[in-house]
Amino acid sequence: MSNTPSELKYTQEHEWAKLEGEVISIGITDFAQSSLGDIVFLELPEVGTSLDKDSPFGVVESIKSVSDLFSPLAGEVIEVNSELVDSPENINENAYDNWMIKVKPANMGDYEELMSAEQYTSFCDEN
Amino acid sequence: MSELKTTILTDDHLELKAKMAPFAGYNMPIQYSSVKEEALAVRNSVGVFDVSHMGEFFVEGEQTIDFIDHIIPNDYKNLSVGKAIYAPLLRENATIIDDLITYKLSENKAMICVNAANIEKDWDWISAQAQKFDIKLSNHSDEISLLAVQGPKAESTLNSLGLEVSDVPTFGVKSFENGIILARTGYTGEDGFEVFCPNATVKELWSNLLSSGVTPCGLAARDVLRLEVCYPLYGHELNDELTPLDTGLKWTVKMNKQNFIGKETLENYKAKYKLIKLALNKGIPREGYDVLNSNGDVIGKVTSGTMSVTLNRGIALALIDSQKVPADEIFLIKIRKNDYPAEYLKKPFVVGGNKK
Secondary structure: OOOOOOOOEEOOOOEEEEEEOOEEEEEEOHHHHHHHOOEEEEEOOOOOOEEOOOOEEEEEEEOOOEEEEEOOOOEEEEEEOHHHHHOOOHHHHOOOOOOOEEEEEOOHHHHHHOEOHHHHHHHHHHO | OOOOEOOOOHHHHHHOOOEEEEEOOEEEEEEOOOHHHHHHHHHHOOEEEEOOOOEEEEEEOOOHHHHHHHHOOOOOOOOOOOEEEEEEEEOOOOOEEEEEEEEEEEOOEEEEEEOHHHHHHHHHHHHHHHOOOOOEEEEOOOOEEEEEEEOOOHHHHHHHOOOOOOOOOOOEEEEOOOOOEEEOOOOOOOOEEEEEEEHHHHHHHHHHHHHOOOEEEOHHHHHHHHHHOOOOOEOOOEOOOOOHHHOOOHHHOOOOOOOOOOHHHHHOOOOOEEEEEEEEOOOOOOOOOEEEOOOOOEEEEEEEEEEOOOOOOEEEEEEEEHHHOOOOOOEEEEEOOEEEEEEEEOOOOOOOOOOO
């Protein structure tokens, strides 16, 4: 079964969000990496990009598929994991150690509204 | 939606926890472990694909050779008994109904293997053409399963299972007493065999192959492997609108043959497209992406694209407007907002091991 850490928040698009002080790091879930299979390409926004909630912020590609990445919250990109862009296969190794972007949220309400680990697990089971 | 068809091996795929998806009306295994591991198993060792969805027709009778030679543009008449030949199936206007392999089982008997998605279309066309010939045509698609055993260890594996294949040359066909017909053909560029097996015994063959260490491979790996060696796929590089001259199949058309369906059209035909091979150093090309010249004009589209697991770079086949092939041979592929320079290759991306 997929691994779903309880300290993170989740979206229906299979991203996770982790609150660290005033910054939120974002990645994709173990369920997502497992569904995608071998991840071979990652496209991320530039630092300074402003994101709307649920807007696409990047693209993740496996050998046979292309998937948009959706921002769980509104805010500004303050850091991009460029090492991960060079080695996107690391996401398959550990989806939660490998954050993609760090965002300064426009409001904390977006974060609070995200699913808990328990809610996300039942969401995955239902779909 | 009509219900999905299954192959005899569906339960075996589910037991292996394969990702399944609808393909040509069948519930097919797309991936078992990882596309990369499966594709590399075929390049380096041996893998097996369940491609039982494909169709098999038999042609029997004294006019079998004349009939096949009439419906395909390639030279069936001069093919030796016990050999197979690849060809497109053409209409009078030379557009491609399907691509298929015909096996010369004897002077008076042939088997035709067709794409699953086109079984009905091909059957309708071929049986309409058969009216004028003294032959018997039959469709055995639902009684025959097909396993493609592919890779450098395919020969030794089949030999060890009692299917002696060392005497079968490339594109050679061999029939066995247990009803198996196999040919040294495939869709991966590696040495390998396509084993047509009666439904009743295919589960045993599948399980013996897996016990011998053969890697089960899904349709995703199959698509990557065929694209690496630039084999066309119906619905992508080939379709109802294109002729063989538009899409890299000139080598299958023997204009010196007395007659075949589509010949008259092709005599004066000017190709509308050119099928080309492009590779990227960054980014992955996908079907439908625009191909541009150095001025940024759209000159064609990607028909198939993937990450090559053998080369670890993006590769694509693309159809380019034949009037717009740039003299400077500079091509770019538009991926989302960016244009990526593409290397224009004249030879297949990967040379498989089947060129013995």
